[in-house]
Amino acid sequence: MSNLAHNLADPELLYEKAFRRERAAREISEKILETCSRELYLANQRFESQYCELKHALTDLSQTQERLVQSAKMASLGQLVAGIAHEINNPLSFIMSNLGTLAEYINALVRLEAELDTLEKALVVHPSPIPAVAQALKRISEVRSGEQVDFIRGDVDALMAESFEGVHRIRGIVKDLRVFAHQSEGQKICDIDINECIESTLKIIWHELKYKCRVSKNYGRLKPVRAAPGPMGQVFMNLLVNASQSIAEKGEIHIQTACEGRRVVVRIADNGHGIKQEHMERLFDPFFTTKAVGKGTGLGLSIVHGIVQKHHGTIQVESSVGRGTTFTVSLPSVGGAL
Amino acid sequence: MMAEGVAENRVVCGAKTILCVDDEPNVLSAIRRAFRHDKHRLLFAANALEALGIMASEPVHVVISDFRMPEVDGIELLKEIHRLYPTTVRTILTGYADLRLIQQAFERGDIYRFITKPWDDGELHVTVRQCLVQHELERLNGKKEIL
Numbered sequence: 001m002s003n004l005a006h007n008l009a010d011p012e013l014l015y016e017k018a019f020r021r022e023r024a025a026r027e028i029s030e031k032i033l034e035t036c037s038r039e040l041y042l043a044n045q046r047f048e049s050q051y052c053e054l055k056h057a058l059t060d061l062s063q064t065q066e067r068l069v070q071s072a073k074m075a076s077l078g079q080l081v082a083g084i085a086h087e088i089n090n091p092l093s094f095i096m097s098n099l100g101t102l103a104e105y106i107n108a109l110v111r112l113e114a115e116l117d118t119l120e121k122a123l124v125v126h127p128s129p130i131p132a133v134a135q136a137l138k139r140i141s142e143v144r145s146g147e148q149v150d151f152i153r154g155d156v157d158a159l160m161a162e163s164f165e166g167v168h169r170i171r172g173i174v175k176d177l178r179v180f181a182h183q184s185e186g187q188k189i190c191d192i193d194i195n196e197c198i199e200s201t202l203k204i205i206w207h208e209l210k211y212k213c214r215v216s217k218n219y220g221r222l223k224p225v226r227a228a229p230g231p232m233g234q235v236f237m238n239l240l241v242n243a244s245q246s247i248a249e250k251g252e253i254h255i256q257t258a259c260e261g262r263r264v265v266v267r268i269a270d271n272g273h274g275i276k277q278e279h280m281e282r283l284f285d286p287f288f289t290t291k292a293v294g295k296g297t298g299l300g301l302s303i304v305h306g307i308v309q310k311h312h313g314t315i316q317v318e319s320s321v322g323r324g325t326t327f328t329v330s331l332p333s334v335g336g337a338l
Numbered sequence: 339m340m341a342e343g344v345a346e347n348r349v350v351c352g353a354k355t356i357l358c359v360d361d362e363p364n365v366l367s368a369i370r371r372a373f374r375h376d377k378h379r380l381l382f383a384a385n386a387l388e389a390l391g392i393m394a395s396e397p398v399h400v401v402i403s404d405f406r407m408p409e410v411d412g413i414e415l416l417k418e419i420h421r422l423y424p425t426t427v428r429t430i431l432t433g434y435a436d437l438r439l440i441q442q443a444f445e446r447g448d449i450y451r452f453i454t455k456p457w458d459d460g461e462l463h464v465t466v467r468q469c470l471v472q473h474e475l476e477r478l479n480g481k482k483e484i485l
Contacts, residue, residue, distance in 0.1 A: 086406070093456035094368035100459045101371040128394040171456055 036278050061124050062236045067309075085177040092174065096167050103160050110153060116140065176297045180236065191224035191334055192232060194264050195257055213253045213270075220258035223333035233306045238300040239268045245291070246272025246325060264333045271324035277319070283317060302336060354470055355397065357381045359389045359415065360404040360431065363444035369402070372459045378470070386418075393419065398426055400469040402453070405432035405440070413439055417448045425476055427469040431455060 123137055143149070203217070209215060225232075243253045246269060256267040275283065282288045284305040289298030308315045312332050319325035356378050358369050366382045381398065383389035385407055392398065401419055405412040416428040428448065432440060433455035443449045450472060451465050453472055 086433060089455055090362055090365070093433060094362070094364045096456040097372055097459055097462075101368070101374075105362035 025260075080285075081177050085174050088170065089174050092167065092170055096171070097158070099163055099167060106156055106160065110156070113149070113153065173297050176299045176303075179299075179303055189226055189228050192227050192233070193231050194222055194225055194266060194331070195219045197227075197229060197232050198236050198255060198257070198266070201233045201240065204233075205237055205240055205244075208241060209253070210249055212250055213244050213252075214253065215253045218254070218256045220256075222257055222259055222264050223335075225264050225311070225331045226334055227311050227331070232311070235304050235307050235329065236266070236268070238304045239329075241272035242300060243268055243272060243325070243327075246270055246274070248273065252325075259333065260330075262333055262335070263330045266329045266331075267325040267326055269324060274321040274323055274325055275319040276321055280317070280319070284315075340356075346478045353377045353379060353466070354399040355379045355381060356402065357383060357389060357392060357398045358402050359383045359386065359407070359412070361385055361401065361406070361407045365404065365431075369462070372462060373466075375437060386415040389415060389429065390418065390422075393423060398423070399473045400427045400429065402429045402431055402466070402468065406431050413443045413448065416443065417446075420448045425473070427473045428475075429465060429469055446463065 017087075043209050120140060122139060123133065128134060198219075202209075240253065240255075247253075251271050254267075254269045256269075258265050279288075279290060286300075286302040287298040288302075289296040291298075305315060308329055308331070314330045316328045317325060318328075354374075358366055358380060359382075360366050360369075361384055366384075366458070370380060370382070376413065381392055383392055386403075386409065387405065389401070393401075402417065403412040403415050407415075412430050412432070416430060419426055419428055427450050429451045430440060430449050431453050440449070440452050444452070449467060451466050453462060
């Protein structure tokens, strides 16, 4: 009791005690606060990295979805196109054969007509006393002028040639459609050297390039690429033909290949007319073309895109109107040292 | 190939019977026209059943069949003909790019040649001539199969 009284009595001591208590409490609360804020900070960091992961996953997912939708679209379009190609091909086959026969038939009739002409001329010089012959002669000349036989004789070759050309064009389109529908189907996959692939493609299309393009090449040492050689050749063929067609009179095509990390990268650059900005988005769409009627089916780049995708590659394009276009194809290379 | 080319010049074929099978009548008409100058006898069938009916009633030396036909397709038909009449030379006419099936049939020996649609009349003639020569060679050799 006296102690308590003594304590109560000493304010200095009381203050010190209170101060110590308060300091201890403050230290504890600060410690708690620190722990809390550290935990909060760490949690925040975790959330942030999780957020980043999720964001990446979302981007991946939407890209995958886009690709899936695209490939589903291409697959159903492929089926449709294969069906159409087949349906066109059957009538086309007998039209082509019949056109050939028709040309022979016409040839026979034209020869007969020439003989008729000779006969007619002979009868003019030596008229026949038989009335039926004179009558037949008159009818012949009536039919000749009524049906414009002279014109027909002069026009028939052009007509046949134009029809043949048209039919051959249809055949080309059907062939393109088939390639489009059966991209790399049933093709054997092997390890190929992209430089060799480009070289053999160049040989095939040299006649199309040689008059207007100077082709420069810068081949790097490449790792092999696992691919179907036929379709892969088709990729470079379509890109090179496009490059050449973008050049009006004289121009250059530069082909560059290189190993970049685990990928083989091919750049095909031309200094042709370039691609308009508004066309960029639809560039790989099937049937999209800016070429004149009869000059392009609009399937070339769509075929290229399909084949590159099938080989797990990517294709990029840079272009500026009036300056030219560069297509960059990147393909995964087969692992291992050079 | 070389030996066959030489043989082709030497072998003289008499008139033979060629059976064409296609469900598209216009294709058959076109083939009939393409062969109008030939001495060979052409027969026509619209489907596999009709073709087998004809083959059961008279000898046929060469068969040209379309691939895509309703019910029984060309490969099935030629497989059956291979089994029943091994000396008949079999060719498929295909508008379809289904080369894998054709290749398999080729490897099994069910077909001797194939022609793609649209065909070139000149090519068709060459192929048919090769088929006829093949038939004649097999007959002369008394072998059932060369290939």
